[in-house]
Amino acid sequence: MKPLKVSSRLSRDFPPETRYLIGVSGGRDSVALLDQLVDLGYRNLIVCHLNHHLRGRSSDADARFVRNLAERYRREIAGQAQRGPNPRTGKRGARPTRNRRIDFEPGTATVRALAAKKKMSIETAAREARYAFFAKVAKRRKCHTIFLAHHADDLVETFLLNLLRGAGTTGLAAMREVSTRRIEHVDLTIVRPLLGVWRDEIDLYVCERRLKFREDASNKDLGPARNRLRCRVIPYLEKIFGRNVRRNIWRTATILSEEENFFELFLPEKFSDVLDAKLLRELPLALQRRMLSKWLRSEKVRDVGFDLIERARSLVDQVNRVAKTNLPRDRHLRRRGRELFIES
Amino acid sequence: MKPLKVSSRLSRDFPPETRYLIGVSGGRDSVALLDQLVDLGYRNLIVCHLNHHLRGRSSDADARFVRNLAERYRREIAGQAQRGPNPRTGKRGARPTRNRRIDFEPGTATVRALAAKKKMSIETAAREARYAFFAKVAKRRKCHTIFLAHHADDLVETFLLNLLRGAGTTGLAAMREVSTRRIEHVDLTIVRPLLGVWRDEIDLYVCERRLKFREDASNKDLGPARNRLRCRVIPYLEKIFGRNVRRNIWRTATILSEEENFFELFLPEKFSDVLDAKLLRELPLALQRRMLSKWLRSEKVRDVGFDLIERARSLVDQVNRVAKTNLPRDRHLRRRGRELFIES
Numbered sequence: 001m002k003p004l005k006v007s008s009r010l011s012r013d014f015p016p017e018t019r020y021l022i023g024v025s026g027g028r029d030s031v032a033l034l035d036q037l038v039d040l041g042y043r044n045l046i047v048c049h050l051n052h053h054l055r056g057r058s059s060d061a062d063a064r065f066v067r068n069l070a071e072r073y074r075r076e077i078a079g080q081a082q083r084g085p086n087p088r089t090g091k092r093g094a095r096p097t098r099n100r101r102i103d104f105e106p107g108t109a110t111v112r113a114l115a116a117k118k119k120m121s122i123e124t125a126a127r128e129a130r131y132a133f134f135a136k137v138a139k140r141r142k143c144h145t146i147f148l149a150h151h152a153d154d155l156v157e158t159f160l161l162n163l164l165r166g167a168g169t170t171g172l173a174a175m176r177e178v179s180t181r182r183i184e185h186v187d188l189t190i191v192r193p194l195l196g197v198w199r200d201e202i203d204l205y206v207c208e209r210r211l212k213f214r215e216d217a218s219n220k221d222l223g224p225a226r227n228r229l230r231c232r233v234i235p236y237l238e239k240i241f242g243r244n245v246r247r248n249i250w251r252t253a254t255i256l257s258e259e260e261n262f263f264e265l266f267l268p269e270k271f272s273d274v275l276d277a278k279l280l281r282e283l284p285l286a287l288q289r290r291m292l293s294k295w296l297r298s299e300k301v302r303d304v305g306f307d308l309i310e311r312a313r314s315l316v317d318q319v320n321r322v323a324k325t326n327l328p329r330d331r332h333l334r335r336r337g338r339e340l341f342i343e344s
Numbered sequence: 345m346k347p348l349k350v351s352s353r354l355s356r357d358f359p360p361e362t363r364y365l366i367g368v369s370g371g372r373d374s375v376a377l378l379d380q381l382v383d384l385g386y387r388n389l390i391v392c393h394l395n396h397h398l399r400g401r402s403s404d405a406d407a408r409f410v411r412n413l414a415e416r417y418r419r420e421i422a423g424q425a426q427r428g429p430n431p432r433t434g435k436r437g438a439r440p441t442r443n444r445r446i447d448f449e450p451g452t453a454t455v456r457a458l459a460a461k462k463k464m465s466i467e468t469a470a471r472e473a474r475y476a477f478f479a480k481v482a483k484r485r486k487c488h489t490i491f492l493a494h495h496a497d498d499l500v501e502t503f504l505l506n507l508l509r510g511a512g513t514t515g516l517a518a519m520r521e522v523s524t525r526r527i528e529h530v531d532l533t534i535v536r537p538l539l540g541v542w543r544d545e546i547d548l549y550v551c552e553r554r555l556k557f558r559e560d561a562s563n564k565d566l567g568p569a570r571n572r573l574r575c576r577v578i579p580y581l582e583k584i585f586g587r588n589v590r591r592n593i594w595r596t597a598t599i600l601s602e603e604e605n606f607f608e609l610f611l612p613e614k615f616s617d618v619l620d621a622k623l624l625r626e627l628p629l630a631l632q633r634r635m636l637s638k639w640l641r642s643e644k645v646r647d648v649g650f651d652l653i654e655r656a657r658s659l660v661d662q663v664n665r666v667a668k669t670n671l672p673r674d675r676h677l678r679r680r681g682r683e684l685f686i687e688s
Contacts, residue, residue, distance in 0.1 A: 249508070
């Protein structure tokens with residue numbers, strides 16, 4: 001039985017002895033990731049499951065399923081440890097301690113209400129609720145690294161979706177192997193060990209090991225655009241351009257992610273609430289855009305896309321006399337002399 | 345009648361008084377570009393037309409058409425100059441001198457034979473033949489800047505095609521507003537004033553001004569992949585994701601082009617025939633890839649794509665013991681100690 005080709009950096013950068021969070025929806029991908037991590041010796045995991053309450057009883061059943069799954073792995077590990085020395089290696093298993101077990105952390109959110117209130121798509125609201133939940137658990141359990149089960153097909157789909165929606169290059173590099181995200185004063189390190197593994201390979205893994213999973217769990221918050229991309233657009237492109245299309249897009253997405261890391265080298269980690277327009281003007285265009293984008297995000301401006309960045313850049317341009325542009329939620333971006341700042 | 349929205353940098357960076365080459369196939373796009381440039385006061389142009397001999401008599405008719413077109417503009421300009429002072433402005437037209445006229449430079453190539461000999465697609469062979477011809481004219485006429493009529497739809501199509509074929513990020517930025525290219529010891533500056541103009545707008549321009557053009561001339565060397573992209577894939581994406589798809593891809597392509605300029609800042613202009621593996625290893629990944637790509641191209645290695653770059657990178661990796669990898673045309677890339685070099 002073939003293991004999943006998890007990233008080679010994984011055990012080097014994230015040693016199995018340490019404690020980690022793992023997001024488990026109960027769907028095929030996260031069930032496979034959990035199984036593979038336990039198999040690789042990760043025995044110190046906190047299984048995080050958010051009940052999105054999007055499908056009524058079915059959502060509750062997902063939560064029960066993940067609770068039982070975590071319990072099963074926990075008993076398995078405890079059993080291995082108590083069973084005494086391994087007959088093959090002669091080594092004694094580690095004792096079941098508090099630092100060597102699989103825990104379960106459930107959470108709930110009313111995503112539909114959140115989406116209506118914040119005027120977001122269900123997909124976006126579900127994602128925000130999930131990350132807020134992960135951050136909360138991270139803070140309480142003092143454990144700031146989380147494994148997520150996004151795979152190669154997810155990467156390709158997200159890349160294409162962001163391309164077709166015009167999310168700019170940072171949007172194209174949205175799904176990285178390792179990235180950090182600041183959510184409500186908590187710094188979360190997000191690790192995606194399966195970004196190089198295709199959906200087919202996960203199917204095979206799950207099938208060979210007879211792993212049970214909840215059929216629809218991981219797709220429950222897919223937007224219609226992503227579904228059409230997965231079920232219609234990508235198969236169509238493959239029909240026309242051959243089977244390498246997926247792999248080719250995957251490569252480009254991977255390269256762009258690494259270039260994002262390169263650009264990060266030139267940007268400050270933290271910003272003050274005022275940006276120096278003159279310094280900004282002297283940067284190469286590619287850095288101007290990223291600097292503005294990162295600063296606006298740090299100021300909690302929502303939906304920072306290409307258009308907003310370009311409007312912000314036009315303020316910086318000395319020739320342009322306009323010194324104010326609108327931001328979402330009735331805020332304004334204003335320039336006075338050299339200073340760029342936000343008015344609420 | 346609306347003029348075409350040519351790039352605002354055009355007249356600043358390429359003043360109308362100077363002499364330029366312009367590539368004219370006789371198709372709608374290049375006919376519109378020539379007309380618009382003359383209208384903007386560019387009166388010192390060398391019209392370059394390569395007969396690709398791909399469609400027999402029709403190709404010859406294209407060449408005659410472009411010759412007549414150039415002749416017509418030349419007479420028009422001479423006429424304007426001799427007609428005396430402009431009744432509206434009272435200014436006298438410039439005299440028709442050798443430096444103030446439209447010239448015609450025809451060339452011929454047997455693209456089909458070239459494609460067979462070099463094992464290239466017709467599209468690629470036609471492009472190579474065209475650039476070689478432009479470089480020849482540039483050298484003979486001592487005029488190293490050429491205007492080409494690529495427009496916004498061309499940019500979007502080229503971007504998608506390179507994405508689906510896995511050409512890497514440099515491939516994604518293949519069509520820039522201003523770029524330079526070294527062809528057979530001639531440095532050619534390629535300027536594309538219409539990259540921000542859509543095909544529809546060119547259609548309207550040509551229609552309003554009743555410009556004649558050769559229907560199929562500019563599409564004669566389109567590959568089947570590009571044709572399918574234009575006629576099937578992009579309309580399909582627009583049907584599913586809405587009409588902004590084209591514009592969104594255009595933006596991303598434009599941003600990536602500018603980022604390519606940013607990366608260029610970190611790369612040497614010229615290379616020796618040996619690359620220092622140790623220095624290379626210390627660069628960020630994004631620069632390693634570009635450095636290798638630029639060096640390999642400077643060593644005239646063909647088809648430098650993602651796979652080749654990754655194989656080259658694996659030589660640089662100290663852990664890897666392999667010290668040789670194959671290049672096209674029976675050449676090899678080899679590492680000995682710190683030195684990376686090519687063996688024929």
